[in-house]
Structures are given as C-alpha cells and as structure tokens.
Amino acid sequence: MWNREAIDVTAKEHGYFPKAFTWRGRRHAVSAVEQCWTVVEQDWMHRVLKHFTVPCMETFMNEFDQETNIIRSIFAVLAGNFVWTVMWIGSNAILTNLNPTLYEGRVEDVSVLSFTILRSVLFSIIAGDLTAWIAHWGEIKHAVALGVLQLTFGIVVSAQMFNVLPMWYHLIFNFLLIPGSMLGGWLRAMKFQRARVNVEVRQGAEQIKDILCL
Numbered sequence: 001m002w003n004r005e006a007i008d009v010t011a012k013e014h015g016y017f018p019k020a021f022t023w024r025g026r027r028h029a030v031s032a033v034e035q036c037w038t039v040v041e042q043d044w045m046h047r048v049l050k051h052f053t054v055p056c057m058e059t060f061m062n063e064f065d066q067e068t069n070i071i072r073s074i075f076a077v078l079a080g081n082f083v084w085t086v087m088w089i090g091s092n093a094i095l096t097n098l099n100p101t102l103y104e105g106r107v108e109d110v111s112v113l114s115f116t117i118l119r120s121v122l123f124s125i126i127a128g129d130l131t132a133w134i135a136h137w138g139e140i141k142h143a144v145a146l147g148v149l150q151l152t153f154g155i156v157v158s159a160q161m162f163n164v165l166p167m168w169y170h171l172i173f174n175f176l177l178i179p180g181s182m183l184g185g186w187l188r189a190m191k192f193q194r195a196r197v198n199v200e201v202r203q204g205a206e207q208i209k210d211i212l213c214l
Contacts, residue, residue, distance in 0.1 A: 083123075
C-alpha cells in the first residue's frame with residue numbers, strides 16, 4: 001500500500017541530496033542515495049519534481065513522539081477553531097460598530113446574510129490552512145476534524161438563533177463549514193508538495209522508498 005504525504009527534509013548533502021528528514025514525528029537518517037531522477041508532472045503547473053530512492057537507518061517512534069504527535073494534532077484543530085472564532089467575533093464587532101442596526105431583530109436581508117456566509121467560508125479556509133500547517137501531516141484529515149468541530153458549535157448556535165435567522169441561512173452556513181476547512185487544508189497540502197514522501201508498508205514495517213523535492 002502506498003501513501004504520499006508531506007515531510008520535512010531537515011538536512012541536505014551539498015545542498016541537493018536528502019540527508020535526513022522527519023515524517024509523522026519519526027526521524028529518518030538517509031544512509032545513501034541509490035537513485036535520482038526528475039519528473040515533470042502533467043498538470044497545469046507543470047511542476048518539476050526531483051525523486052530520490054534512499055535506504056534509511058532503522059528508526060522508531062517512542063512514547064514521547066507518539067504523545068507529541070497526538071498533542072500536536074489536538075492543538076492544531078483547537079488553534080484553527082480559536083482563530084476562526086476570533087476572526088468571526090472581531091469582524092462582527094467591526095460591522096456592528098459601522099452599522100449598529102445590521103443584525104438587530106430578525107435578519108431577512110439576503111445580501112447581508114450572503115455576506116455573512118462568505119465571511120464564514122473565508123474564515124474556514126484560513127482556519128483549515130492554519131490547522132494543516134500546524135499538524136504538518138494528514139492535512140486534509142485535520143482540516144476535516146476542524147470542520148466537524150466547527151459544525152458542532154454551528155449547530156448549537158443555530159439552535160439558539162433559530163428564530164432570528166431564516167432556515168436557508170442556517171442550512172447553508174453549517175453545510176459549508178466542513179468544505180471550507182477542507183479547502184484550506186488542501187491548499188496547505190499543495191504548498192507542502194515541495195517535499196513529499198512515498199511510503200510502502202511491508203509486513204507492518206514502514207520502508208521509505210522515494211523522496212520528492214521541488
């Protein structure tokens with residue numbers, strides 16, 4: 001089974017060949033570079049990727065690494081949710097100061113509600129990008145976790161404000177929380193493509209096969 005995920009190339013030999021890298025909290029030391037070749041991806045960006053086949057020294061993830069990885073994942077999701085909340089409350093405060101009657105009573109103005117939804121989507125993209133950046137692996141999975149957390153809070157808030165805003169607003173607002181976060185995570189994953197790794201799992205042991213660097 002092959003898996004392609006972002007890694008950190010922490011050291012290079014002669015500024016070119018990978019010498020060491022970190023992946024999912026595991027530290028890998030490259031003992032040699034067996035092969036090196038270049039591939040031009042057939043997409044609109046036509047990116048040139050350098051591939052390296054490398055044998056690695058045996059590594060392991062100790063309990064501290066595992067706990068650190070879990071804490072980092074949780075922190076990434078909570079940080080994304082915190083940033084989204086700060087941006088949401090801050091922007092609402094600014095808009096209310098500019099127009100005190102904007103959200104008074106029951107809001108039915110389609111333009112106001114549409115702008116509110118667009119703000120939510122933008123903040124979800126930013127928060128998803130931040131979450132993926134902090135996690136630095138499984139970017140989209142962490143972004144989905146963020147979206148689920150936001151959706152949970154969103155449903156609670158919608159229940160409290162059910163009579164203040166129309167039904168279509170509640171549905172669209174909550175529906176776009178997860179896709180917005182996923183888009184942010186995907187954008188960050190694309191940025192991480194400058195250093196990626198292919199992992200082949202054999203009999204429960206992970207063997208590093210290729211490192212792809214722009």
